[in-house]
Amino acid sequence: MFLVRHFKIFSRCFLPNQCCTPVRKVSTSVHLFKRKDDVYIQRMTERLMKSSCRDCDFPLRMDPKYKVAIVTGGETGIGLAAASDLLANEAQTVVLAGVCEGEAAVKQLNEEHGEGRACFMHMDVNDSRDLEELFYRVNMVFGGIDIVFNNAGILEDHIWEYEVDTNLKSVIRGTLLGLDYMGKNGRGKRKGEGVIINHSDTMALEGLPYAPAYSATKAGIIGATLSFGSKYHYNQSGVRVAGLLSGPTNTDLVQKAGEKQIDPEWGRLLVAYLSEPPPQSPAVVGRAVSYLVKYAPPGSLWTVDRGELSVTKIPKRRVLNTKVTQL
Structure with missing residues (x-):
């Protein structure tokens, strides 16, 4: 049921x-x-x-210690929180990538976790050359890539075509590059043991009326993650691809969402939806990212909402379908 x-x-x-x-x-x-x-x-x-804690279905698949991570959209909010938690789990280096100025974020992370642990690369996820250069440079400078968190995104349905590019196309492109640079037969210096976490949203499952384009992009991320995380791709590459759906979270993206929707009334209703119950802290989502890096099986989906992390199971289509008539 x-x-x-x-x-x-x-x-x-x-x-x-x-x-x-x-x-x-x-x-x-x-x-x-x-x-x-x-x-x-x-x-x-x-x-x-x-x-129990000692007898669980999710064995440790990767220890973040000494690993190199890329976090897109890592200058603020969830991306910054994820970077901080990975460093707290003793990741060697986290590279923040985005269009905003990331110097302040890097300074904060290095003060908290040690000098030189974080760095920033200015790039646009919508520019395929920028994204390619990011992966190439990180691979060459740090001797390989272990973790990719495809996090960059916007909640701005009033520019929905750009939103589709930023939220969905960049995740697909980032996943392809991650497989290329971390896969068994890829270009990277470390092969066959990486993990890619694609950031989606609980709105993907609800089809929120007030942000239809945003909901569609996040649903697309689920489809891409299930495909790239399939046994076929995992056997080919050795790279785990998993998805994280976050519920309402206290970030700039959420706080400014009301002004950037297709219709002003949609914006007001969206703000009301995102404000009740009170949004969770970005730090909670950051801890969820680290958990997925450690334990998530390939092709798995997870939801972090109201401070709780859950495995999200989507049944096969035959289970969902109710026959109406034979055509």
Whole structure:
């Protein structure tokens, strides 16, 4: 009886200065379609409730220690929080990339985590040459790439064509470059053990009426992530591709969203939607990124909302379809 199932992973343990291993909780779900057979759901719930911090379904796949990471849109908000948390997990270097001036962000990160741990490269994710140069330079200067967080995005439906380029096309391009530079047979100096995290949004699952273009771009990211994260691509490249859907988060993108929608009324309704309940902290999403780097299987989707991290399961189409008639 479920279209999308969210299995909660973090509750208390997802808070700062707490245990970093997951505590399993009973599944929470979005009830949209009915299924006659709930045995699968019952068994999955029982299995999740029995598992523990020491016996979980997500073994460590990568230790961020000594790793090199690229974070697009890393100058502020979620990108900056993700960079900080990766450095706190002893990543060697995090390269922030974006169109905004990132010197202040780099200074903050280096003061917190050590001089030379973070650097900034000015580039536009919509410019394929800029993005290619980013990967080439990071690979050459730091001896390879291990982690890519495709995070850059805007919530500006009044320029929806540019929004599609920024939110969706750049993620696809960044994923292709990540596979090229980290894959088994790619151009990178480190091959076959990288991870790519693509940043989506819970709006992708809801089809929010007040931001239709934005919702569409984030739904597209889910489709691309499921495709690139499939067994076929993973076996070819050895690179894990996973997706993170974030709920309303207290960032500049959210705070200024009301002014940048197709219709002023849509903007007002969007702000009201994003403000209730109170948005979560970017630091929470940053911790979720580090968790996915460590544990996310290829092709998996995760949701971080209201300070909780969940595995998000989207059933196959045959489960979703209800036959109407034979044509």
